[in-house]
Amino acid sequence: MTKLSVNINKIATLRNSRGGNVPNVVAAALACERFGAQGITVHPRPDERHIRYQDVFDLKAAIKTEFNIEGNCREQKFVDLVLANKPTQVTLVPDELGQITSNHGWDTIKHKDYLTEMCKLFKDQGIRVSIFVDPDEDMVEAAAETGTDRIELYTEAYAEAFNSRKDEAIRPYFRAAIKAREVGLGVNAGHDLDLNNLAYFNQHIPDLLEVSIGHALIADALYLGLEETIKRYLAALK
Template sequence: MKLLVNIDHVATLRNARGEGYPDPIEAARICEGAGAAGIVFHLRGDRRHIRDEDVYRLKDSVRGKLDFEMAASDEMLDICTKVDPHLCTLVPEGREELTTEGGLKMETVFDDFKNRVFPKLRKTDIEISLFLDPNPEDIQLAHELGTDAIELHTGTFANASEGKKQHELTRLRKAAKMINELGMKANAGHGLNLENLPDLLETVPNLNEVSIGHALISKSIYWGLERTVKAYLETIEDFYG
């Protein structure tokens, strides 16, 4: 199982002062040097953290997997096909949200994805991933679309009370099993940190990748980026060897 590091909030800190530092591309280099298998970024419509120039610089500099998170707008589809990342993860995006608040509602987006989004991305070699809550109905519709992977939204688990945490882990375990049985890759992300990641890995054995950003970047303020990435890798290795 691989660790992908989301470097969005390095750009958030940079943008707070309008300076050229800290540089998210340098952060990506350090993460990969510490052993991360790849880098995730989310180019939002409002450009609140990652900017267009960052995207092209990441494409030129990242040596591992590059995962382009985005809303399925025509603007983002055009940029994504030009950049040609390894993976495109389609996520819902609300202008007022602080961060992505949940998975795609497949009944709502199915026809649009089938007729507009997937045909454009399928003209490239970019793998497609959909960011979904662990709902069987959404997973089945994603399979019908022919998506390559599903990133399971782990935010509900991460924020659950102790009494509800096991219920959410069970949902994630069943969802990952279903995804694998349908021939898709099961990824996971959102709200994961060094405290809750072991519970996820112990309960959900069928994951291909985890994407971790905010907690990792926050911890690196105290520990440094290299040490923090290695701590996450050690946690993963405890379960996956």
């Protein structure tokens, strides 16, 4: 079964909008675990507009499932944060300053030397590494040359096309996953996956190990409740 890692950034966004500590991100993460999520994801950014750096330390001390920290490894503060907490996995994302949300994968050909250096840095500390990539076979093949353990397929294009042409939308992701298998990489996926499109994606992507879902899942929880929402996402991954 593909693992579900819940991204709790939006819980932190809600907390920060009011100040104080309600809702509590650690309590939310523990609830996600209790309801069946197999991992917790955070994506701290330099302005701490959602997840704060201290949240990462607090979460590391509390959660029992896999911990995935996403972010821009070109920021030294992010690198230091990951090394200090030693999560199960670090996902390297090529964010720019001020970016609202991730919107593209790494050019693993252009940045191969740099990514190789970063993969070694984290793997030497026992941290599994995943590189955020677009569904491009050349990018997947070059990612394998960096020493990364996994790739995370950026799924916004799939989600945008799903309702009108899902067969066409899934094809590049299928080909990218096959290429990943050929070059020995594990496959994760994330961005705009939801209850409408998740099951189809999971059924058509071979060897999919993990999905990271935040915005849609937290939004669904407003209507369905967190426990029922996680139950439905897990059902879509069977």
